[in-house]
Amino acid sequence: MTSTLDHHASWTSRDVAPLDDATVARVDAWWRAANYLSVGQIYMLDNPLLAEPLHRDHVKPRLLGHWGTTPGLNFLYAHLNRVIAERSQSTLYITGPGHGGPGLVANAYLEGTYSEVYTDVTQDTEGMRKLFRQFSFPGGIPSHVAPETPGSIHEGGELGYALSHAYGAAFDNPDLLVAAVIGDGEAETGPLATSWHSNKFVDPLSDGVVLPILHLNGYKIANPTVLARIPEDELLELMRGYGHTPYLVSGGFEGDDTADVHQQMAQVLDQALNHIAEIKQAARAGTLTERPKWPMIILRTPKGWTCPSVIDGKQVVDSWRSHQVPLASARDTDAHLTVLEEWLQSYRPGELFDATGALVEDVAALAPTGDLRMSATPHANGGLLLRDLRLPDFRDFAVDVDSPSSTVAEATKVLGQWLAAVVEANPDNFRVFGPDETASNRLQAVFDVTDKAWAAELLPEDDNLARAGRVLEMLSEHQCQGWLEGYLLTGRHGLFSCYEAFIHIIDSMFNQHAKWLKVTHEIPWRRPIASLNYLLTSHVWRQDHNGFSHQDPGFIDHVVNKKAEIVRVYLPPDANTLLSTYDHVLRSRDYVNVVVAGKQPAPTFLGMDDAIAHCARGLGIWEWAGTEERGQSPDVVLGCAGDVPTLEVLAAADLLRRHLPELKVRVVNVVDLMRLQDEREHPHGLSDRDFDTLFTADKPIIFAYHGYPWLIHRLTYRRNGHSNLHVRGYKEEGTTTTPFDMVMLNDLDRFHLVIDVIDQVPGLGSRAAALRQEMVDARLRARQYTRTHGEDIPEVRDWVWPDVGETGTEAGGPTRDRVSATAETGGDNE
Template sequence: MNAEIDQNAKPLSPDLLQKMDAYFRASNYLSVGQIYLYDNPLLRVPLAPEHVKPRLLGHWGTSPGLNFVYVHLNRVINNHDLDMIYVTGPGHGGPSLVAHTYLEGSYSEFYPNVSQDEQGMKKLFTQFSFPGGVPSHVASETPGSINEGGELGYCLSHAFGAAFDNPDLIVTCVVGDGEAETGPLATSWHSNKFLNPEYDGAVLPILHLNDGKIAGPTVLARIPHNELDMLFRGYGYKPYYVDYDSVNGDTMALHQQMAAVMDRAIAEIKAIQADARANGLKERPVWPMIVMRTPKGWTGPKVIDGLKYEGSFRSHQVPVSETKTNLDHLKILEEWMRSYKPEELFDEDGRFLPELEALAPKGIRRMGANPHANGGILLRDLRMPDFRDYAVDVPHPGATVAEATRIQGRMIRDVITLNEEARNFRVFSPDETESNRWGAVFEVTDRCLVADIKPDDYQISHNGRIMEMLSEHQCEGWLEGYILTGRHGFFSCYEAFIHIIDSMFNQHAKWLEVTRHIPWRRPVASLNYLLTSHVWRQDHNGLSHQNPGFMDIVMNKKADITRVYLPPDANTLLSVTDHCLRSRHRINVIVAGKQPALQYLNMDDAIKHCTAGAGIWEWASNDKGGEPDVVMACCGDIPTMETLAAVKILREQFPELKIRVVNVVNLMVLQPSNEHPNGMPDKDFDSLFTTDKPIIFAYHGYPWLIHRLTYRRTNHKNLHVRGYKEEGTTTTPFDMVVLNDLDRFHLVGDTIDRLPQLAGRTAYTKQYLRDRLLEHKAYVHQYGEDMPEIRDWKWTDD
């Protein structure tokens, strides 16, 4: 199967072979011990029921394969002084990574109480999947980890994201054959078309075939070898094979096979990089990968209660159960653990034997201590332009027209330029950078593609810093890997389709939340989203593109992690963008329109408004010096415009009304200050929104989110929210707001219905509102566009 590898090669000397196998046995022993043992960690006495945990949690099946790879990676790191991190897709192999970081010493450095002796080993075992202990996955608590793996599909995207702009880093990524069945993972094999060996590091994928998921076989383990080989050659890789069956289950022979294949893969990576860095990139490299086939649950019990376990899906989680009550099972567990011969691996004090410990790399070359896996250590501030330099001139509120995200794109362009030398900032988008009006970035860089480039291709190069692939999963995974290894980025996406990565966002948010409380983990750059092409301006695409619900998902996360901003115009968008790029360890969501729209605030006022998060727009209000009759609140660019238009109508119809206009740019201020650090104290909220006056709130998204954020406020009973209520189609921009009762005429109707002092005086106004809505419907159905007085509406002072 490996035509270019000498099948008789024995790169490991007899002494090294024995030591590496002993290291392998030690890691397997520690992996099993974490799942099962509460006490008696070195089996100094016969195993008894009280030595076993009351609840057996964890996953054994993939761990021995991960252990085998780690041992061999240690060898090549030492041989070549490699800068390497280890990304494991099978996150259920958590015991493996904990075991290896313990053996190499990095675990005890981060957790001194888990010492490298018998007492520390007991703590290592007891804490695993135990209350107050550590999770069973390769979690953020695990040194060397940037990919938890509890949810499958993202390891390879994370690995390539880590390798971008990291020229000396090799990311070894083990892809489980169960994970390989997920859509995101299947797509991520194409990341090799974006990796430039001149400037980037390398990824060594290892597809681990062990032929088992939780309850059945995996697809890639069951297809013929020639199909598998053609599949990965078609992806653009050069596969090498390590196969347990090809050596008839001889572990020592498999060690030699893996060593030979690993040597060849590292040599090819280095040759590709050396050639590209000396001569420039001439064509897309064919990167090596490894396909490793070992039994699931390798080295574990072969048969339990007459059923096959090693080499079967049955070994996926905890192979031997009921060990406290079933003495036959307890005996199987003891025989299994003693088969690793712990007395040959650890001394009388429980310390790993020095001659075996010497096989691990030293210092930051240990994969558990590599700084790239704790990216905040390497993080450097971006060089930032002054966002004020891009300000839109707003001599009068609501008179100037501009495209907010196009202005923002000019700022992003200059962020790229200022950080070109540092190579620590990239833009990610699923083929939407230009569509989202960030076209200015192409003045200084291109889209990245390390593949054939044709003469008529537009703004594409091997070294572009705009990462576009038509997969939201891929963009998110790349960006997460990039950020977690100490860099910065921005993800622009259509609002409706950011939902594709809901679960990835969720996992990243959980990672950030946990790492906030791990002292040795350093804060990383924030993950920044621009959501545009939003619900209110998807008139040409229709209902399929109309979904503002990502904000609802974001608001479910912990208060110290997420922020949601809805800047109403370009200057507020610039201020928010600057803040987000400077922030750390958060997820920032910015929702902004890309179409020509009215501009309301000059830059000074925009900065003040964004700093507060919400405030009265005095120029649109007429209640100064007293209490308003009604508060007209708005959040989002289109709701803001419709609110202002409604205010104009109310002033014309009822000049005596006192109206306060409140705009919200930071959604978090609506929460009480004891719920969110950006939240507004109750006294300030009452002052802004009053304690007893009607509040007509026009909101960008689903209305119930505003109620959810404010339900504990004094005046919640008087809060009436209009927003998107799942009414949409291919229609005009104004008809979209009409369909959802968010338009100016409905807002006026809502207002006068809640002002008892207008009783008996609203009949003509209501008829006016009905007539205008009827005229609107007739006009758009006849002409296919909004009425001129709607299309061309602007705010003008009285």
């Protein structure tokens, strides 16, 4: 495949003049060819070029797909091909109406790309038959613009994200045009309505250009669309209010001349691209003083354009009836079979394809060449363009730890200092995304080296706003997610930091991206891209002032539902483990990495060397925290995952050491949550032998978990010791209260964990009855203190891991700075 990346002509201007007749004919022929192939995919099993009269056995038994939006997508594709070839303009085509899948497949086939990546789908009659047969057919391809479609980064099955993906692709791609088609049904979604404001975050100098094309065909599945039914001047003012210069094209309705609408589209495209070129030239010359009014196009055409106008006496074109399959009985009734054959013949396939089934040379000449073809652009296969990040050594940012909890640090603030160095070392392919929370999430150190991108009005009192910042903040989780996805899918790196409770807003967007990654693993020509990395903070246990509405750790449960080869969940317990974890996830490919970490001051338990070893294993015994001796089996295992649960487990272990020194306690901390799962279920999973070695097969396990406790049961249900597992976590109890009162509300506190040990260790109940009562009293005392003083009781608030001498443990007890390597886990399991 010829590469033109190094010699594209960027943002050239051309005279705006009517197309000559030959060019109009060529554009129209391409459009007809794409329409013919699209109809063929929906309906045809055989007889692809109508070499014989159409028979019912030539038609698929199950007619699936969407026709209504497809002819408009094909029309735009044909016209974009003309300007791309003339201007050598690198272009990515994003189709918000992703159910127009047959059109994008058809155009990739016409350009030759489809046959290059699927060599059995050749550009001849037999290849066309395979192209038709595979569409929405068992063992074939989906009906949407899926990962299998060359040139696509946007599935479009769930509407609303076309523009956010488009802008994500344009950031840091100064020579890229992203033609983003927005369906008028999609335009009614909240995320799409918000994403019009993405133009306030574009730097005309260093970013590419998104050309939004609002395709008004009037109808959704069963209803008219809002934007198609408001007055034209109101629609134009809406687009101007969003900061665009709208250009209008309308045609294809009864009585309209097809040649006229081709001329309209051609002239508007040239005007819009000339407008863009002027903005780009002014930016490069330094004469652009105001935010540009970027062009956008409104294309008004009838829904189902070019299909039979009336079927069974009912209007189909320019009606909701053309949305999916207009001829639902083409196989079952002679009348519909005849209509289908007439429909296919209306495109005059004999003029478009030669006797072998190949596209005739004159029509094929409309397409650009090499990677200028929209179906072949490397920007739609981002792994081809991906460069490794230059990552500074995270060890240089470590928190010094003389002994466990001897140093207090804000974990995400420490991470922010490292991320600042990452931003500085990668000035054109790494960005931080977040909904107005970068500083709130303690990542503010990045503002020492960059600003927040902002192309709207700037005032003297604004802080950290600039045209070319590396941080993108908008108070819309949808936009942050969409921007990042577009950025990653086109070959760059980034992270999304968010309050834990509100990451749920993008649950379905995460679903789509995870599904995309899962499918691309099975497509050899799709190259790996950088992982989608979340940093979830301001988490459930430390929402001291926001309260119950901000307390929800359930995103982890949602993520774990996806394929094991895609998802990873990390719960680093302190600043040093967070640094090690994030260095790892930024190096990874083709995963969704969820990292949950606190932003409040908290103890640092592990020095950096121990933190690295612990993270590489994913979990391990903290010998310094337990009271078992090597070679002995513990009486009880205290497990923990998450920073606050770890703190409470260590405090419980300290209480047990003081009050039940004869009890052999093992403490196991989990960083990589998927290590708990069976190795047959997840690539990171432990073998049964290693799980039993760490947690035992027959001793009580008291497990303190960051999120909803049933997830731990779900991950471990096949383990030998599952019946001995007792999990504490968030159980939907919360309010605006102190940190320790919050854990007490959910029975995750140290006192309750000690009670659990007493209740679950055989024979301990009666012997430790007095201690159990003391723990109950301690909970009451702590609760009353918060109600009286408005803060946590000092013995909890000021607790740190004690020196060995303070615990009453004899000399020769556990050391503090060593992490056990009990399980044979084979490194980081990537």
